[in-house]
Amino acid sequence: MTLLRSARFPAIVLLVAAAIGLATANSPLGLGLEELKGTYLGIPGVFEMSISHWVQDGLLAVFFFVVAVELQFELTNGELNSARKALQPAIAAAGGVLVPIAVYLAFALGSPASGGWPIPTATDIAFALGVLAVFGKGLPSGIRIFLLALAILDDIVGIIFIAVLFTNDVNIGLLALAAVLVVVFGFLSRQLDGRAKLPIAIALVVLGAVTWGLVYESGVHATIAGVALGLAMAQRPALRTRHELEPWVNAIVLPLFAFSAASVAIPALSVSELSPAFWGVLVALPVGKIIGISVFGWISMRIGTGGAAPHLSFGDLLAAGALGGIGFTVSLLLSELAFADEAFVRDQATLGVLAGSVVSLLVAAVLVSWRAWHYRRRAVEEAVA
Template sequence: MALLRSARFPAIVLLASALLALVLANSPLGPAIAGVKETYLGIPGVFEMSVGHWIQDGLLAIFFFLVAVELQYELTSGELNSARKALQPAIAAAGGVLVPIAVYLLFAAGSDAADGWPIPTATDIAFALGVLALFGKGLPAAIRIFLLALAILDDIVGIIFIAVLFTDGVNVGLLALAALALVVFGFLSRQLDSRARLPIIVILVVLAIVTWVLVYLSGVHATIAGVGLGLVMAQQPALRARHELEPWVNGIVLPLFAFSAAFVVIPAVSPAQLSPAFWGVLVALPVGKIVGIALAGWLSLRVGNRGAAPHLTFADLIAAGALGGIGFTVSLLLSELAFAGAPLVRDEATLGVLAGSAISIVLAVVLITLRARHYRRTSPASRDEELPPTETHPGQIA
């Protein structure tokens, strides 16, 4: 279990899952596996979804629960618990969202791919911190803290996009019932120290499932249920739940989602025939993120450190921007949602996410290695440091 809680291993598993999916989708086994993905499971005539949707809407809600627990912790007790702490990464995150959108629209504006503009805005915290752990020995803690805050703010933006942009025909009554279930869930989570601990845990699990079903049936994307549950749960029980669920999410949920989302057939067309969605995401992730985060981050250092030496240099910000270009998990989900009615465009956008993230990984490895070497050479005390530690901090999921 400790391995699945480390910063390194989950990133490797995610990458392996995506590569395996691409290989199998373009092999003779592809049609058979695609058939399994489209198989419907559930209670016939009452509640059924395809295997792919169970993964995307069901299992991924658990991942978003962990994301929300992390957000709650950082906003109340962690690196974003004050306006002063949040200012610099917030400005950098804004640049890391707006510039990739602008770059994407340079390719896709006016085409049927324009709806995919949210796709390159996400940062995959598991991959980013995994690369940092593997190649960032000797880097100062300020870089990791900055990146963590940046990725958390990106998560908030991604959650808002999912909740606002990909919601159709909301059933207000069912959504109100889901909100009521959330209130009861939050109240009961604060009674876990009583003698009736086991019955309360059982009721909480039932309430979580009921909330998910109500949100799904209301027309709001079901992963938002996980966000709500993570935000309203009492902090200490939520952190304990995160600790218990983290290995399962890292070892099963995210690899299954990566496999499902990356299971696309590579189109047998020339580059000129590829959708603008492919090119927009391919360029927006590595280029848009580096430019947006580096420039906005540089501005944030000028704003937040008047009269004081900034903790990060422009070279550090460029390296952080490359890490921010690793979109993966949330970008794959946004691709699925943005082009749900256009499978061919969706598949090409997915390929753009994978290719753009791969380019960002390569750039990040090179830049982080160079920065780490620089700090080890100029700061003898950093030579024995290793970032991040093998165990994730209380508010972080890998």
């Protein structure tokens, strides 16, 4: 379990799962895999979804619950618990959203692919922290804290995009009932420190499942249920639950989603025939994120410093920007949602996410290694002096 909680291992598992999914989809097994993903499971005539949707809407809701618990902690007791702490990463995060959108639209504006502009706005926190753990020995803690805050703010933006942009024909009654259950869930979670722990825990699981079902049926993307429940749960039991779920999310939920989302056939097209969705995402993730985060971050470091030197240099911000370009999990979900009815464009956007994230990963590995070497050398020089 310790291995599954480490920063390095989940990133490796995700990358391997995506590679296997892509290889399988482009092998003789590809057709069978596509049929398997389209197989419906559930109670016939009552509630059924394809295996692909169970992974995307069901399992991924657990991941978003874990993300929401971390977000709740950071907003109340962590690195985002005051406007002063949040200001600098918020400005950098704004650049890391706006510039990739602009880069994407430079390729796709006016084409059927223009609706994919949210795809390159996300940062995969597991991958980013994994690269930081592997290549960042010697880096000051301030860089990790800045990146964590940046990625969490990116997650907030991604959650807002999913909730607002990819919601159709909302059933207000079901959504209101789900909201009531979220309130009840939050109230019951605050009774977990009492005597009836087991019955309350069972009730919370049932409430969570029913809330998820209501949100799904309401027309709002079902992962939003995980977000709402994670934010509503009392912090102490929420952190305990997150601790218990984390290994399962890292070992099962995210690899299954990465395998499923990445299992797309590579189109037999010439470079000129590739969709603007592919080129937009491919360039926006590594280039847009680096430019947006580093430039806006440089500006943020000069706000409120009172003439003192900023705590992160421009080189540090370049490394953070490259890490921010590793979109992966949420970007894959956004590509699935943005082009749900256009499989051909969706597959190309997915390939753009994979390729753009790999490029960002490689660039980040180089930049993070360079910054880590810089700080280790400086530490040695200061020790000698």
